[in-house]
Amino acid sequence: MSEPVLRVEELRxxxxxxxxxxxxxxxxxxxxxxxxVMGLVGESGSGKSMTGYSLMGLIDPPGRIVGGRILLDxxxxxxxxxxxxxxxxxxxxxxxxxxxxxxLNPVLRIDTQMIEAIVAHRKVSAGDxxxxxxxxxxxxxxxxxxxxxxxxxxxxxxxxRQRVAIAIALLNEPDLIIADEPxxxxxxxxxxxxxxxxxxxxxxxxxxxxxxxxxLSVVAGLADQVSVMYAGRIVEQGTAEQVLGRPRHPxxxxxxxxxxxxxxxxxxxKQIPGMTPSLLDLPPxxxxxxxxxxxxxxxxxxxxxRPLTAGQSVRCHHPLA
Amino acid sequence: xxxxxxxxIVEPLATGAATETPLGRIARDFVTNPIAIFGIVLLLLxxxxxxxxxxxxxxxxxxxxxxxxxxxxxxxxxxxxxxxTYWLGTDDQGRDMLSAIFYGLRISLSVGVASTVLALLIxxxxxxxxxYLGGRVExxxxxxxxxxxxxxxxxxxxxxxxxxxxxxxxxxxxxxTVQWAYYARTVRSAALVEKRKEYxxxxxxxxxxxxxxxxxxxxxxxxxxxxxxxxVQVAAAIALEAxxxxxxxxxxxxxxxxxLLIANGYQYLLSGKYWISFFPGVALLVTIxxxxxxxxxxxxVMNPRLQK
Amino acid sequence: MAGSxxxxxLPTFWVGLMLIMVFSVxxxxxxxxxxxxxxxxxxxxxxxxxxxxxxxxxxxxATNLALFNVALLIxxxxxxxxxxxxxxxxxxxxxxxxxxxxxxxxxxxxxILIPIVTVVGLQFGALIAFAIVTESVFAWPxxxxxxxxxxxxxxxxxxxxxxxxxxxxxxxxxxxxDVLYSALDPRVRLTESKG
Numbered sequence: 001m002s003e004p005v006l007r008v009e010e011l012r013x014x015x016x017x018x019x020x021x022x023x024x025x026x027x028x029x030x031x032x033x034x035x036x037v038m039g040l041v042g043e044s045g046s047g048k049s050m051t052g053y054s055l056m057g058l059i060d061p062p063g064r065i066v067g068g069r070i071l072l073d074x075x076x077x078x079x080x081x082x083x084x085x086x087x088x089x090x091x092x093x094x095x096x097x098x099x100x101x102x103x104l105n106p107v108l109r110i111d112t113q114m115i116e117a118i119v120a121h122r123k124v125s126a127g128d129x130x131x132x133x134x135x136x137x138x139x140x141x142x143x144x145x146x147x148x149x150x151x152x153x154x155x156x157x158x159x160x161r162q163r164v165a166i167a168i169a170l171l172n173e174p175d176l177i178i179a180d181e182p183x184x185x186x187x188x189x190x191x192x193x194x195x196x197x198x199x200x201x202x203x204x205x206x207x208x209x210x211x212x213x214x215x216l217s218v219v220a221g222l223a224d225q226v227s228v229m230y231a232g233r234i235v236e237q238g239t240a241e242q243v244l245g246r247p248r249h250p251x252x253x254x255x256x257x258x259x260x261x262x263x264x265x266x267x268x269x270k271q272i273p274g275m276t277p278s279l280l281d282l283p284p285x286x287x288x289x290x291x292x293x294x295x296x297x298x299x300x301x302x303x304x305x306r307p308l309t310a311g312q313s314v315r316c317h318h319p320l321a
Numbered sequence: 322x323x324x325x326x327x328x329x330i331v332e333p334l335a336t337g338a339a340t341e342t343p344l345g346r347i348a349r350d351f352v353t354n355p356i357a358i359f360g361i362v363l364l365l366l367x368x369x370x371x372x373x374x375x376x377x378x379x380x381x382x383x384x385x386x387x388x389x390x391x392x393x394x395x396x397x398x399x400x401x402x403x404x405x406t407y408w409l410g411t412d413d414q415g416r417d418m419l420s421a422i423f424y425g426l427r428i429s430l431s432v433g434v435a436s437t438v439l440a441l442l443i444x445x446x447x448x449x450x451x452x453y454l455g456g457r458v459e460x461x462x463x464x465x466x467x468x469x470x471x472x473x474x475x476x477x478x479x480x481x482x483x484x485x486x487x488x489x490x491x492x493x494x495x496x497x498t499v500q501w502a503y504y505a506r507t508v509r510s511a512a513l514v515e516k517r518k519e520y521x522x523x524x525x526x527x528x529x530x531x532x533x534x535x536x537x538x539x540x541x542x543x544x545x546x547x548x549x550x551x552x553v554q555v556a557a558a559i560a561l562e563a564x565x566x567x568x569x570x571x572x573x574x575x576x577x578x579x580x581l582l583i584a585n586g587y588q589y590l591l592s593g594k595y596w597i598s599f600f601p602g603v604a605l606l607v608t609i610x611x612x613x614x615x616x617x618x619x620x621x622v623m624n625p626r627l628q629k
Numbered sequence: 630m631a632g633s634x635x636x637x638x639l640p641t642f643w644v645g646l647m648l649i650m651v652f653s654v655x656x657x658x659x660x661x662x663x664x665x666x667x668x669x670x671x672x673x674x675x676x677x678x679x680x681x682x683x684x685x686x687x688x689x690x691a692t693n694l695a696l697f698n699v700a701l702l703i704x705x706x707x708x709x710x711x712x713x714x715x716x717x718x719x720x721x722x723x724x725x726x727x728x729x730x731x732x733x734x735x736x737x738x739x740x741i742l743i744p745i746v747t748v749v750g751l752q753f754g755a756l757i758a759f760a761i762v763t764e765s766v767f768a769w770p771x772x773x774x775x776x777x778x779x780x781x782x783x784x785x786x787x788x789x790x791x792x793x794x795x796x797x798x799x800x801x802x803x804x805x806x807d808v809l810y811s812a813l814d815p816r817v818r819l820t821e822s823k824g
Contacts, residue, residue, distance in 0.1 A: 056724055058720065058723060058724060086723075086726050086727075086728065087726060088726070089723065089724055089725065089726035090724060090725035090726030090727070091726055094724070094725075095721075095724040097717065097720070097721055097724075099717060102716065102717035102718060103717050103718055103720070103721040104718060104721070105718040105722070105736050105739070105740070106718075106740075106815070106816060107739045107740055107743075107813070107814060107815060107816075108735070108736065108739060116725070116727060116731065116735075117725040117726070117727070120725065120726050120727050120728065120731070121726060152815045152816075154815070154816050165721075168725065471751075471754070471799065471803070472754065472799070473754050473755045473757070473758030473759075474758070475758040475759070475761060475762065476757075476758045476761075476795065479761065479776065479777075479780065480788070480792065482780070483780040483783075483788055556638065560638075560640045563640055563642075563643075564640060564641070564642055564762055567642045567762075567765075568642075568761075568762065568765055568777055569777075569781065570777075570780060570781075583642070583643060583646065587646065587766075590646060590649055590650055590654065591649075591653070591654060591661060593654055595650050595654070598643075598646050598650075599646075599647075599650070602640075602643040602646065602647070605640060605643065606638065606639060606640070606643065609638040609639075609640070610635060610638045613638045
């Protein structure tokens with residue numbers, strides 16, 4: 001196995017607000033290999049999006065990366081200067097956002113927004129860049145790309161806009177793509193199409209993908225590796241078969257049980273009691289303690305990630321059998 | 322029946338938060354900005370100077386017995402023939418500039434505030450009527466407002482003075498006419514938003530008389546944006562009155578506002594006797610700036626979108 | 630920010646007086662009134678901006694008129710840019726690795742241009758009104774000064790004529806602003822067919 005494309009070690013991103021310190025990302029570590037899809041799963045407020053932004057260097061004050069290393073192809077991106085990081089963004093690592101309506105600038109044409117992504121990183125003539133943009137659009141399955149290039153974002157449907165965003169992400173052939181809930185805002189049928197496109201494209205280009213989502217069904221079909229996040233920490237990690245087929249952390253178990261499809265018809269829907277804790281003052285110990293039906297007295301001690309079987313790790317004192 | 326989830330976490334109310342009145346919150350938020358504090362202190366000084374003018378002026382500049390033409394056009398800091406110092410110099414009639422400024426502040430402020438209050442009352446009534454009655458009344462009022470607001474204030478004021486002639490009452494009338502439309506429009510937008518809210522529905526269901534609904538329920542909720550607009554408008558009214566007086570079309574010479582003082586000094590500017598225009602101008606500036614600073618902070622404090 | 634409040638609070642005529650004081654009396658660089666020597670354009674209309682002296686006479690009144698609008702526009706642009714920078718498309722632009730210069734100069738600017746152009750167009754009306762004051766201060770023989778002189782001597786026909794011209798100008802300016810608006814914001818175009 002070659003060197004992994006991304007190696008994250010003990011990443012910590014904190015927000016220093018007037019109300020206190022919010023530990024949005026608290027000791028997150030994972031590895032993504034070339035051509036692999038990693039599913040980063042969690043509820044809203046679990047820190048998964050913040051992890052994605054940290055990887056891109058898009059954390060703004062009052063937030064700051066306070067610790068850890070992010071090694072992209074061996075380079076620690078936290079230590080890069082502003083200009084060096086800018087050169088990485090959209091070039092070696094790209095991001096796709098959740099709401100395609102607002103991520104494209106409504107007053108600029110599609111070709112403007114695509115060509116600028118190319119020329120920001122490479123010396124290419126306008127004509128060549130235009131051709132590259134048209135090729136990228138047809139690769140993501142948009143018909144008659146030449147016409148589409150002169151259009152404005154509001155003339156596209158939601159699914160098409162997201163395809164455009166994917167095309168933009170792929171323009172400079174990045175090594176890593178971070179997709180932050182790209183299908184959440186779309187209809188289910190469109191969602192399926194987008195997932196299929198992404199799978200095909202990543203296989204063709206060999207790019208690694210981090211797919212951030214709260215939807216387990218998406219992860220089930222798409223991801224090779226899965227990391228489950230809760231309250232800013234990773235609580236379970238492993239291959240998709242391991243984590244989804246045989247979850248060892250009570251939270252993962254709870255998430256899987258909550259999916260309505262998993263339950264027998266007419267049976268009462270299961271839910272995890274309580275609410276996600278405020279990241280403002282987390283009590284010491286396991287953050288899931290308050291809602292866990294297996295909690296015991298020693299869960300007041302903060303658990304660390306422990307490997308269980310080959311490739312599966314869990315942050316729990318009493319992992320499930 | 323299964324038990325309710327027993328681990329619903331409820332955030333405790335911050336102590337004291339439940340007992341603070343809206344006015345208290347506004348006051349508290351207001352003083353967080355040092356520039357705003359500076360503004361309100363400045364404003365208080367100006368208002369005090371205006372109110373106490375007869376008591377703090379070294380000389381009553383409009384009592385002809387006290388003036389001495391031999392003292393005219395003296396530089397700031399010169400000594401008077403009767404002892405005492407003319408701190409800011411004298412004008413062409415021998416009036417002490419400092420005293421003239423205090424008296425002028427009085428007039429400028431009173432005209433500004435009077436016209437604003439009148440315009441506020443008229444605009445409030447018209448705006449509320451338009452919002453509450455709707456239909457053709459609303460269309461008529463709002464079209465008049467639109468037409469009036471698309472013209473700059475000075476133009477309307479000038480034409481009105483040209484038609485009405487000069488005099489204090491007519492100047493105030495012109496200022497009121499120029500301003501009421503602004504209040505009418507603001508109140509109407511606020512009232513339209515409030516009209517859709519549930520408490521209005523409830524008041525109607527209780528069959529309360531319309532006047533009660535409008536004055537006790539609708540009005541208090543429309544006030545916050547009005548207060549901000551009114552504050553800014555006082556400054557604008559003062560500036561407008563000063564401009565009119567400067568052009569010779571404002572208040573009569575018997576009511577010398579700051580604008581008139583500035584106009585007096587205009588002719589002496591080129592011969593280097595700057596103080597006759599300069600100091601009244603500074604006083605005018607300080608007044609307007611302090612009002613604008615206060616209004617700016619009020620607007621930020623009262624803006625619900627900026628509340629976290 | 631507080632500086633722009635200052636710019637917006639200064640009464641125009643007083644600024645004019647101060648400009649005269651500083652630049653004409655104290656420094657003696659620029660003339661304080663009138664418009665200098667004129668040349669007949671097309672043999673009919675005397676215009677002064679073909680000579681350097683004419684431009685020198687133009688400087689102070691023009692600056693005086695511009696000052697109010699400059700302060701207003703600074704506040705408006707700042708508020709608009711502030712809001713625009715919080716939008717998602719800025720985040721996406723940064724994720725694409727664009728330079729700050731491009732993000733502000735193209736993405737943000739295009740979006741705030743719309744309200745700014747609207748206000749600039751509408752401010753034309755205020756410009757004409759303030760010109761009345763400025764022309765009086767600088768004794769510039771323009772329409773504004775004509776109006777004041779006419780009001781003083783109760784020359785009614787001139788007042789009425791002035792009003793008619795001004796109103797027509799306003800209507801034309803508002804129309805131009807409306808048309809410009811639809812040219813700037815692609816979402817507002819009425820005749821585009823859906824792609």
